[in-house]
Amino acid sequence: MSKQQNYSELTDFPVVIQIPVQWGDQDLFEHVNNTIPIRWFESARLVYLERCGLSELMATQRVGPILASMTADFRRQIRYPDSVHVGARITGVGHTSMTMEHAIVSQSQGATAVQGVSVVVVFDYEAQRPVPIPDGVRSSIEKLENRSFP
Amino acid sequence: MSKQQNYSELTDFPVVIQIPVQWGDQDLFEHVNNTIPIRWFESARLVYLERCGLSELMATQRVGPILASMTADFRRQIRYPDSVHVGARITGVGHTSMTMEHAIVSQSQGATAVQGVSVVVVFDYEAQRPVPIPDGVRSSIEKLENRSFP
Amino acid sequence: MSKQQNYSELTDFPVVIQIPVQWGDQDLFEHVNNTIPIRWFESARLVYLERCGLSELMATQRVGPILASMTADFRRQIRYPDSVHVGARITGVGHTSMTMEHAIVSQSQGATAVQGVSVVVVFDYEAQRPVPIPDGVRSSIEKLENRSFP
Amino acid sequence: MSKQQNYSELTDFPVVIQIPVQWGDQDLFEHVNNTIPIRWFESARLVYLERCGLSELMATQRVGPILASMTADFRRQIRYPDSVHVGARITGVGHTSMTMEHAIVSQSQGATAVQGVSVVVVFDYEAQRPVPIPDGVRSSIEKLENRSFP
Numbered sequence: 001m002s003k004q005q006n007y008s009e010l011t012d013f014p015v016v017i018q019i020p021v022q023w024g025d026q027d028l029f030e031h032v033n034n035t036i037p038i039r040w041f042e043s044a045r046l047v048y049l050e051r052c053g054l055s056e057l058m059a060t061q062r063v064g065p066i067l068a069s070m071t072a073d074f075r076r077q078i079r080y081p082d083s084v085h086v087g088a089r090i091t092g093v094g095h096t097s098m099t100m101e102h103a104i105v106s107q108s109q110g111a112t113a114v115q116g117v118s119v120v121v122v123f124d125y126e127a128q129r130p131v132p133i134p135d136g137v138r139s140s141i142e143k144l145e146n147r148s149f150p
Numbered sequence: 151m152s153k154q155q156n157y158s159e160l161t162d163f164p165v166v167i168q169i170p171v172q173w174g175d176q177d178l179f180e181h182v183n184n185t186i187p188i189r190w191f192e193s194a195r196l197v198y199l200e201r202c203g204l205s206e207l208m209a210t211q212r213v214g215p216i217l218a219s220m221t222a223d224f225r226r227q228i229r230y231p232d233s234v235h236v237g238a239r240i241t242g243v244g245h246t247s248m249t250m251e252h253a254i255v256s257q258s259q260g261a262t263a264v265q266g267v268s269v270v271v272v273f274d275y276e277a278q279r280p281v282p283i284p285d286g287v288r289s290s291i292e293k294l295e296n297r298s299f300p
Numbered sequence: 301m302s303k304q305q306n307y308s309e310l311t312d313f314p315v316v317i318q319i320p321v322q323w324g325d326q327d328l329f330e331h332v333n334n335t336i337p338i339r340w341f342e343s344a345r346l347v348y349l350e351r352c353g354l355s356e357l358m359a360t361q362r363v364g365p366i367l368a369s370m371t372a373d374f375r376r377q378i379r380y381p382d383s384v385h386v387g388a389r390i391t392g393v394g395h396t397s398m399t400m401e402h403a404i405v406s407q408s409q410g411a412t413a414v415q416g417v418s419v420v421v422v423f424d425y426e427a428q429r430p431v432p433i434p435d436g437v438r439s440s441i442e443k444l445e446n447r448s449f450p
Numbered sequence: 451m452s453k454q455q456n457y458s459e460l461t462d463f464p465v466v467i468q469i470p471v472q473w474g475d476q477d478l479f480e481h482v483n484n485t486i487p488i489r490w491f492e493s494a495r496l497v498y499l500e501r502c503g504l505s506e507l508m509a510t511q512r513v514g515p516i517l518a519s520m521t522a523d524f525r526r527q528i529r530y531p532d533s534v535h536v537g538a539r540i541t542g543v544g545h546t547s548m549t550m551e552h553a554i555v556s557q558s559q560g561a562t563a564v565q566g567v568s569v570v571v572v573f574d575y576e577a578q579r580p581v582p583i584p585d586g587v588r589s590s591i592e593k594l595e596n597r598s599f600p
Contacts, residue, residue, distance in 0.1 A: 026328055033324055169322070333492075366527075
């Protein structure tokens with residue numbers, strides 16, 4: 001898993017996962033269907049949220065992430081066979097929400113193929129409403145990103 | 151299929167399709183996973199692109215749509231069982247690209263659950279580059295939208 | 301939803317659901333990918349299991365269905381655009397498991413495209429082991445199938 | 451990719467691929483949804499079919515594989531996080547079809563979680579009918595399996 005360090009596009013992403021492209025990820029246009037990078041974004045996001053303590057909160061208190069919005073820029077087509085490196089980093093932390101950036105690097109092309117931004121809200125699934133980001137989660141994020149979010 | 155006319159949110163969408171929510175569309179957070187509305191956007195988009203002649207061009211000349219970017223705003227959680235009404239309309243037409251708006255109305259909630267915007271480029275899949283929007287496609291869009299795009 | 305009664309292949313299925321084929325359900329071979337009918341089987345199965353009381357048991361006691369095995373026979377290719385009618389019926393009831401048959405009729409072809417059989421075990425998700433089929437579930441199945449399972 | 455050699459269950463499979471479990475592969479029952487192993491079967495199947503020359507035939511002559519039937523036995527639940535090793539081998543070759551066995555080993559459990567059998571027909575997509583397995587494909591399979599199929 002250290003190979004992804006070669007991708008300068010992913011240097012600033014504390015979380016990078018690697019996923020092989022599956023043949024069935026492609027659609028009739030002979031490239032990876034647009035829903036697949038959204039799944040890859042999610043996979044990297046969940047790893048990030050586990051590292052900053054949100055997944056544990058979900059298990060114990062039913063307080064967890066909910067996706068408020070998302071963007072995706074498709075810059076290069078991805079085709080099978082290939083493997084992608086998917087980065088996640090947090091660039092903003094508000095009262096109840098945080099902004100996460102995603103980048104997907106195609107290994108065979110050696111370049112960023114998809115970029116995106118997610119807004120994740122910390123959500124009380126019992127009460128069905130947003131809650132303030134817990135201090136422990138906030139400080140974990142600051143440690144992961146090596147900066148503070150005022 | 152005339153029932154969707156009841157949804158005032160979808161009045162201005164020339165294309166509206168209806169899709170049942172499947173149980174397996176849901177994830178561990180007990181609502182429809184974020185990749186599913188992206189698939190529904192696509193389904194409505196393809197119906198629109200067929201109506202304005204782009205699908206036929208793809209079959210005959212390998213000139214077809216390619217998704218350049220996408221946004222999605224998740225306003226309400228969708229749960230099984232439910233049925234969604236998915237609208238697509240074009241709000242901007244450029245030289246080689248067009249802007250399409252999507253709205254997903256949850257039937258059980260009677261309200262818009264997800265909104266989004268796609269930028270679709272007309273693409274020559276043989277030459278692998280954007281091409282100008284054909285006049286026939288442009289005029290079909292103007293007819294569908296009942297307006298002109300200068 | 302009464303139109304499916306026209307399909308003689310589905311006459312003996314107490315549960316029949318209708319689902320539109322989505323463009324993105326297709327793969328590079330220009331027909332619906334083999335994972336999609338498996339999702340449709342599941343959707344009809346869950347409707348059936350709700351009708352016979354298993355879904356409620358899951359919500360209240362964490363006793364629910366688990367899939368032990370599955371077969372699928374792909375008899376006809378399905379293509380977009382189309383709509384499928386998906387039937388589920390139970391043909392065998394054992395101590396802790398039941399045998400369910402599936403059939404998928406393509407509306408445009410007017411013929412069965414996929415058939416399959418699932419073995420569903422009643423499972424205590426807390427204890428992580430099979431449990432005997434509750435009497436209430438068994439009698440609901442017999443009522444739905446209009447026969448007894450000795 | 452040599453680590454999978456440790457799995458004795460996969461010793462006799464000439465094709466073994468490794469795929470990480472994604473969080474979103476799970477459903478409400480908190481394990482990997484039954485459609486996901488079917489996708490993994492397919493991914494290993496396509497690698498196998500590429501190795502025995504069928505993928506190239508598809509590209510040049512529109513002669514390729516079509517899935518006639520499939521079985522799956524779900525022996526253990528798979529959960530995120532995990533990684534699976536997916537094997538494919540051919541155990542029978544007929545006139546126009548071949549029988550392929552699949553096994554999915556969960557890395558975290560160190561045991562086979564899903565097994566299955568696919569029947570793959572060699573199909574002329576232009577003429578829409580089965581064709582005899584080309585001699586070159588047959589001999590490639592025999593080489594991969596280190597045996598003959600009379």
